[in-house]
Amino acid sequence: MDVFGSFSLLLAFVCAVYAFVGGIAAIRTRHPLLVKSARQAGMATCALIFLATFCVEYLFFTDNFSMAYVVSHSNRDLSTFYKIAALWAGQEGSLLFWSTLLSIYVLSVLIAYRNKNGELMPYVGVVLAGVQIFFLTLNNFVENPFKTLATVNAAGVLEPFTRLDGNGLNPLLQYPEMVIHPPNLYSGYTGFTIPFAFALAALLARYPGEKWIHLTRKWTMVAWCFQSLGILLGAHWAYAVLGWGGYWGWDPVENASLLPWLTGTAFLHSVMMQEKRGMMKVWNVWLVFCTFLLCILGTFLTRSGVVSSVHAFANSHIGPWFVGFICITIIVCFVSYFLNRDYLKSENQLDSMISRESSFLFNNLLFLVACIAVLSGTLFPVFSEWFTSNRISVGAPFFNKVMIPIGLALLFLTGVGPLLAWRKTSADSLKRNFGWPLIVGLVGAFILYVAGYRDPFSNLCLFLCIFVFWTIVEEFYRGAKVIAARTGMSMMMAAHELSMRNTRRYGGYVVHFGMVLVFVGMAGAAFNADAQKAMNIGDSMKLGPYTLLLQSADTKVEKNYTAQRMIVEVLKDNKQIMLLYPEKRQFQGTEQAAGTMVAIYSTLREDLYVVYAGMDPEVNVPVIHAFLNPLVKWIWLGGVWVVMGTLLALMPNRRATLVIAGATEAAPAPPGTPALTSTTTLREGHD
Amino acid sequence: MTKNNCSAGLSRGLGGRDVFGREARHALLASGALAPEETLFFPAHSPYFTRAKRVAFLMAFCTLALLHLSVLPLSAQSPRAKQIGMHLKCMCRGCDMTAGNCAHPGGAFSGPCDTAKAELREVDEMLAKNMTEQQIIDAFVAKYGSIVYVEPPKKGFGLVAWIMPIFYVVVGLAVVVYVVRKWTHRPPPPPPVGPGAPNETLDRARAQVDRETED
Numbered sequence: 062m063d064v065f066g067s068f069s070l071l072l073a074f075v076c077a078v079y080a081f082v083g084g085i086a087a088i089r090t091r092h093p094l095l096v097k098s099a100r101q102a103g104m105a106t107c108a109l110i111f112l113a114t115f116c117v118e119y120l121f122f123t124d125n126f127s128m129a130y131v132v133s134h135s136n137r138d139l140s141t142f143y144k145i146a147a148l149w150a151g152q153e154g155s156l157l158f159w160s161t162l163l164s165i166y167v168l169s170v171l172i173a174y175r176n177k178n179g180e181l182m183p184y185v186g187v188v189l190a191g192v193q194i195f196f197l198t199l200n201n202f203v204e205n206p207f208k209t210l211a212t213v214n215a216a217g218v219l220e221p222f223t224r225l226d227g228n229g230l231n232p233l234l235q236y237p238e239m240v241i242h243p244p245n246l247y248s249g250y251t252g253f254t255i256p257f258a259f260a261l262a263a264l265l266a267r268y269p270g271e272k273w274i275h276l277t278r279k280w281t282m283v284a285w286c287f288q289s290l291g292i293l294l295g296a297h298w299a300y301a302v303l304g305w306g307g308y309w310g311w312d313p314v315e316n317a318s319l320l321p322w323l324t325g326t327a328f329l330h331s332v333m334m335q336e337k338r339g340m341m342k343v344w345n346v347w348l349v350f351c352t353f354l355l356c357i358l359g360t361f362l363t364r365s366g367v368v369s370s371v372h373a374f375a376n377s378h379i380g381p382w383f384v385g386f387i388c389i390t391i392i393v394c395f396v397s398y399f400l401n402r403d404y405l406k407s408e409n410q411l412d413s414m415i416s417r418e419s420s421f422l423f424n425n426l427l428f429l430v431a432c433i434a435v436l437s438g439t440l441f442p443v444f445s446e447w448f449t450s451n452r453i454s455v456g457a458p459f460f461n462k463v464m465i466p467i468g469l470a471l472l473f474l475t476g477v478g479p480l481l482a483w484r485k486t487s488a489d490s491l492k493r494n495f496g497w498p499l500i501v502g503l504v505g506a507f508i509l510y511v512a513g514y515r516d517p518f519s520n521l522c523l524f525l526c527i528f529v530f531w532t533i534v535e536e537f538y539r540g541a542k543v544i545a546a547r548t549g550m551s552m553m554m555a556a557h558e559l560s561m562r563n564t565r566r567y568g569g570y571v572v573h574f575g576m577v578l579v580f581v582g583m584a585g586a587a588f589n590a591d592a593q594k595a596m597n598i599g600d601s602m603k604l605g606p607y608t609l610l611l612q613s614a615d616t617k618v619e620k621n622y623t624a625q626r627m628i629v630e631v632l633k634d635n636k637q638i639m640l641l642y643p644e645k646r647q648f649q650g651t652e653q654a655a656g657t658m659v660a661i662y663s664t665l666r667e668d669l670y671v672v673y674a675g676m677d678p679e680v681n682v683p684v685i686h687a688f689l690n691p692l693v694k695w696i697w698l699g700g701v702w703v704v705m706g707t708l709l710a711l712m713p714n715r716r717a718t719l720v721i722a723g724a725t726e727a728a729p730a731p732p733g734t735p736a737l738t739s740t741t742t743l744r745e746g747h748d
Numbered sequence: 749m750t751k752n753n754c755s756a757g758l759s760r761g762l763g764g765r766d767v768f769g770r771e772a773r774h775a776l777l778a779s780g781a782l783a784p785e786e787t788l789f790f791p792a793h794s795p796y797f798t799r800a801k802r803v804a805f806l807m808a809f810c811t812l813a814l815l816h817l818s819v820l821p822l823s824a825q826s827p828r829a830k831q832i833g834m835h836l837k838c839m840c841r842g843c844d845m846t847a848g849n850c851a852h853p854g855g856a857f858s859g860p861c862d863t864a865k866a867e868l869r870e871v872d873e874m875l876a877k878n879m880t881e882q883q884i885i886d887a888f889v890a891k892y893g894s895i896v897y898v899e900p901p902k903k904g905f906g907l908v909a910w911i912m913p914i915f916y917v918v919v920g921l922a923v924v925v926y927v928v929r930k931w932t933h934r935p936p937p938p939p940p941v942g943p944g945a946p947n948e949t950l951d952r953a954r955a956q957v958d959r960e961t962e963d
Contacts, residue, residue, distance in 0.1 A: 304858050305851035312844070340931075419928055426920045434913040441900065441909050449905045451894045454837060456846070459899040463913045593859065645858075655856050675857035684859045686851065 066116025252284025568710025585692025
């Protein structure tokens, strides 16, 4: 199976090269058969990559311990669930997984548009094949997952060698989120390749109009949704497994995943400028180029460890490859831009500073500033070492200080932007749209202040959250009222109907609402508290309104690990609320590494987060570390809304059904009664 | 137990943050948990290095280490030292956290590691000598170099880190203001000329009105 997998990987490389070269030839000669053969080579590449991935999984499932990769990341007792995840536990497998996910996108694009956009698709195919060639080069020649173990026998000859059991999966990865977090994040990273390929292709082909934006809108949203979900799942994993009480530590790898998300979000907004007003064409093209480059950079930072440590770079083989690929991509982007820049001429003019257009400009400004600030902060230790031969570390406090104001400004725009009119907004409409949200926000902030939540940034954040929330509520209310009046529907039904008629706009609002919840959750971090104590059985400690009593401890033996479990009774006002079971897991095959299982009592108000830190090495008494983290649950709830909003925005618009005035009693009549209802297209929506 | 406790285990960039990274592998290698191709010539399951012996060795090492370390339980860290510790990096080079909140994820003991504790003890000693927070931080920088900073210092090259975001905002705002001014003064596109022009202009205007009144 390993030979089979290895061969299909090599064949995939050959097919990708053919798709690339053949595609260029097809563009030059415009020969239809050549176009077709290049496209089919592209499809074959994808199929062969799937086959190779299947082989790796097969080797994991059959416990083939002659394979170096299987030995390093699995053992016999590992559960099936985690054997799937073992694919992306190491360098070689995750790069293969990158190729696989990219192939899913590539195959979908090639199949979906096989008979459409004849002018554009050969170019798209070539760009996609180019990206695939790079990753297949890594898969085949640099980090091949199909390496077998070998040992030197008595005669001094190398011979194959099979281990009895593997080393097991990294304990930190043996957690459900780790099975779904990397696929999500990687789907985000790879997904931005599609808009990139279309943008570059449209530029190269001088493809007229805004077609590429229409074509890629949904692909971009899918990638964005995966990226958002991946980031949030990663945060949740860090929160639930690492046991340091937080969800975001501004670690280089986390930052790397945030960068393309920031530019991708900017792109999702700025394309509206081009669609509606024919502006910012150059900007959009560059924004999508940057997003793709940041995805590659993110993969590079994650995989090579250039930022985490100076030494990791020397250890990694793949650093120079990534640098090379990024340089080539930048050159290709620049050259194609300079050759074809006259095709990206803006059409319209701007009428006023207070307009939807300028709010989009500020939105983009803030996202870009956020992105560059995070990027330069992440790379600052490297720079400081270059310039002063002295490494200055940049930790979480720096990023918090820089990013909180930017984040709050973005939150403010989330509320204001969508309610400004295109072209020009009158003072009257400003008053009408923002009067109530401002009042409600101020009242809410005042109540929170009186209730004891007193922290300047946090209060400002909560004020803005309420403000934005109210603008969204008013938007739905205004639209629904019109529909309810016309059709006689209830307000809830009318709001649903409204969302379905213009899914993109109202889906966007739902995403904004999700982000508001995320911000509420983050505002809670200002009031975090924690306590740590070495506790004997029967000892207790106080944290906020809770008292933790260490009742007893036990040991549980599972197939793959042994867990030491503390049984902690939680009391509030001298009443028992529940028992918490924080654990420390010792996995088989690993000596020192242990997994922490945090026990969390989560409410909307706060999380009581209890960690069993292990035996204090000095006094040999169990140490319990408890955190009180207000509002954290809101972040995960926000994530759910973000995904729901994106799904709504991906749905096609429903056409409006207009009920003739005076026939209100006929409102609940089933659709398709032509005598009473006439189907009229009110608005085509955005699509 | 000195640094051994710190470097062993999956310690790299907040423990699991770099779980895919090579350093985690190296940490594992060092701890003997991972035996890839390179170590096959000295297999981990060789009869000369059994688990019992390893544990015995570790225990002996710990006892020796304990003998010459002043033993202080957790409660001995003063809140003030912990507070100052938040501005100092834990120098075990394994966890990437601050000395004040070192939780050392992934290790056998995910509480403050010995390096962090030693740092806090040092801070306590300095506090006893009536040193100010700034003096303590300076003393640590003198000892470990600028890597001990949690956030860049607001002097020297570290100041660049703080100026950069402000610089981006200023430049970005200047660009946006420039673009807005330029675009507001841009003349409207000239009407097309030719036989079908009036209709075409009207269609374009209609299309534009449609687009702009959508929302």
